[in-house]
Amino acid sequence: MELNSRAPSGPIQDAWDKSRFEMKLVNPANKRKHNIIVVGSGLAGASAAASLGELGYRVQCFCFQDSPRRAHSIAAQGGINAAKNYPNDGDSVYRLFYDTVKGGDFRSREANVYRLAQISVSIIDQCVAQGVPFAREYGGSLANRSFGGAQVSRTFYARGQTGQQLLLGAYQALERQIDAGRVVMFPRTEMLDLIVIDGRARGIVVRNLVTGTLTTYLGDAVVLATGGYGNVYYLSTNAKGSNATAIWRAYKRGALFANPCFTQIHPTCIPVSGDYQSKLTLMSESLRNDGRIWVPKTKGDKRAPNQIPPEDRDYYLERRYPSFGNLVPRDVASRNAKNVCDEGRGVGPTGLGVYLDFKEAIGRLGEKVIRERYGNLFDMYERITDENPYKVPMRIYPAIHYTMGGLWVDYQLMSTIPGLFVGGEANFSDHGANRLGASALMQGLSDGYFIIPYTIGNYLASNKFEDIEQSDPDIRGSVASVENNIQRLLSINGKRTVDSFHRELGKIVWEYCGMTRTAAGLEHAIGRIREVRGEFWQDVNVPGGEADLNQSLERAGRVADFFELAELMCIDALHRNESCGGHFREEYQTPEGEALRDDEHFSYVAAWEYQGGGNAPELHKEALEFQYVHPSQRSYK
Numbered sequence: 001m002e003l004n005s006r007a008p009s010g011p012i013q014d015a016w017d018k019s020r021f022e023m024k025l026v027n028p029a030n031k032r033k034h035n036i037i038v039v040g041s042g043l044a045g046a047s048a049a050a051s052l053g054e055l056g057y058r059v060q061c062f063c064f065q066d067s068p069r070r071a072h073s074i075a076a077q078g079g080i081n082a083a084k085n086y087p088n089d090g091d092s093v094y095r096l097f098y099d100t101v102k103g104g105d106f107r108s109r110e111a112n113v114y115r116l117a118q119i120s121v122s123i124i125d126q127c128v129a130q131g132v133p134f135a136r137e138y139g140g141s142l143a144n145r146s147f148g149g150a151q152v153s154r155t156f157y158a159r160g161q162t163g164q165q166l167l168l169g170a171y172q173a174l175e176r177q178i179d180a181g182r183v184v185m186f187p188r189t190e191m192l193d194l195i196v197i198d199g200r201a202r203g204i205v206v207r208n209l210v211t212g213t214l215t216t217y218l219g220d221a222v223v224l225a226t227g228g229y230g231n232v233y234y235l236s237t238n239a240k241g242s243n244a245t246a247i248w249r250a251y252k253r254g255a256l257f258a259n260p261c262f263t264q265i266h267p268t269c270i271p272v273s274g275d276y277q278s279k280l281t282l283m284s285e286s287l288r289n290d291g292r293i294w295v296p297k298t299k300g301d302k303r304a305p306n307q308i309p310p311e312d313r314d315y316y317l318e319r320r321y322p323s324f325g326n327l328v329p330r331d332v333a334s335r336n337a338k339n340v341c342d343e344g345r346g347v348g349p350t351g352l353g354v355y356l357d358f359k360e361a362i363g364r365l366g367e368k369v370i371r372e373r374y375g376n377l378f379d380m381y382e383r384i385t386d387e388n389p390y391k392v393p394m395r396i397y398p399a400i401h402y403t404m405g406g407l408w409v410d411y412q413l414m415s416t417i418p419g420l421f422v423g424g425e426a427n428f429s430d431h432g433a434n435r436l437g438a439s440a441l442m443q444g445l446s447d448g449y450f451i452i453p454y455t456i457g458n459y460l461a462s463n464k465f466e467d468i469e470q471s472d473p474d475i476r477g478s479v480a481s482v483e484n485n486i487q488r489l490l491s492i493n494g495k496r497t498v499d500s501f502h503r504e505l506g507k508i509v510w511e512y513c514g515m516t517r518t519a520a521g522l523e524h525a526i527g528r529i530r531e532v533r534g535e536f537w538q539d540v541n542v543p544g545g546e547a548d549l550n551q552s553l554e555r556a557g558r559v560a561d562f563f564e565l566a567e568l569m570c571i572d573a574l575h576r577n578e579s580c581g582g583h584f585r586e587e588y589q590t591p592e593g594e595a596l597r598d599d600e601h602f603s604y605v606a607a608w609e610y611q612g613g614g615n616a617p618e619l620h621k622e623a624l625e626f627q628y629v630h631p632s633q634r635s636y637k
Helices: 012-022 043-055 093-103 110-130 162-180 245-252 285-289 316-320 330-342 359-365 367-385 440-461 473-491 498-512 519-539 551-575
Strands: 035-039 058-062 183-186 189-197 200-208 214-218 221-224 263-269 292-296 354-357 394-403 420-422 604-609 618-623
Touching (some): 012 110, 035 043, 035 200, 043 058, 043 162, 043 183, 043 221, 043 440, 058 189, 110 162, 189 214, 189 245, 189 473, 200 221, 200 473, 214 473, 221 245, 221 440, 245 551, 263 285, 263 330, 285 367, 292 330, 316 330, 330 394, 359 367, 420 440, 473 551, 498 519, 498 551, 519 551, 551 604
Parallel strands (some): 035 058, 035 221, 058 183
Antiparallel strands (some): 189 200, 200 214, 263 394, 292 354, 604 618
């Protein structure tokens, strides 16, 4: 299989304009003849569905939540990047492009990243026009703050609720199209298979999560915007419902899966509190603007934090990275937190925590200012931990958060299955081996508002679409596959719960394919994943039936997919004999303990092709070329 990125030739700053001009257009009268399926209604999905509806297409949008407002995009609290340069501190489109490529440790496609930086400027204008209540300076201009991996302030925010406010903006745009009759919304509905006819994506098989009914929906193109796969680790910052089933079923229908081992550990999460905890809570990276991170200098120092004087504290990020300090990228901050805890200097009951201290900022700015910036985050922390962060430092520890891997897409965001477009976190395209903070919201809205509406039109104008009968053998085959999988899960009648298997899988992946990896550990993990997956299919218990609301059945299908995905993650991590970004192989590090890339042998996107159950996936490589940001050893010192 030949991977063609379809990135335009010529100067990178002209690539997107050139590409749009060369695209074929669908005239307004013909748009009404095309039906487009959008799966997912978070920022990427809702913005895509709303934009396509506004253009005049007939759109069907699906989500498993009871409302698009419950999409997990609301959890991206800290902000959204854009190269507006309002603070006049030296930012530009090119600097945002540079920071993003460098932050991803030179494992992303330059053309996609530059386009993202260009579009960022328009995203803010779009959201302000929708009424998103961004924070403003005293004079009325939009406010900015800093995020990790940058030395400029380019992050727009709405207190600590940015994702929620942006989602409400996209949701209102979506609801407007629903009211106009151009978008039909299907909540409480889960995609369980992709329908591929004559090599092109033409529909989906879904299950109504209330009645259990299986239905097929057909269209001329399918957009997947279903988020990432962080819940493969069981404990993550993702909502419990977040899953990888849609993209995984598409992978098994022929869409290549790119860079699955590139997962991001977020450094600013509330530490684990018990063995039966179901998820972790993210404390926004924006807190690192004013909070200082430290641990005791002495191993085993159990004094209360306010009783430890400054001379006995190690502000280790400020010490190791004086240029960036507490605002180093997430992968760097996370590994350093793990290292000091491994040295025995971690804090809290488990020793797996570091302090995030606001005492100095409160003394300098006043508690009122801190409340205005982060009040809802501080309130959430106190509700969960029963500790007042205005009086004592927060305790934080890294946790799985975002996944940079996803379905492979070209410059037009189309997968290797023609007609299957993938947006937001569900694709691999923009972040390389590590995502900079406040770039997830930027990518989701860029894909949905500004890219897919153009590129999907080019695809529709370039192809003819025959009517499809529900009796088509490819449709019947997809439905039968879903029915067989459901019956197989219900018929096992084992003794273990779905969650017990998920928890065991998560521990394996976290231990061997988490913050650090080794060849021996990954080989062990692959063997254990296969063993536990075998036990799952022999001993899982899924009560109830398929013809009603059955959340155990929902989780069982998702966990079955996580088992297969976890194996692919470890295979990908094992083959990549280098360290880069969030992928840290202990065998490949600099004398100072930083990630050591191997650009000669691994400067490529690893895209895996499904070869059938029991067969090893086939690796395809998209070579990465850097004409503008030349790869170098990342340094934030």
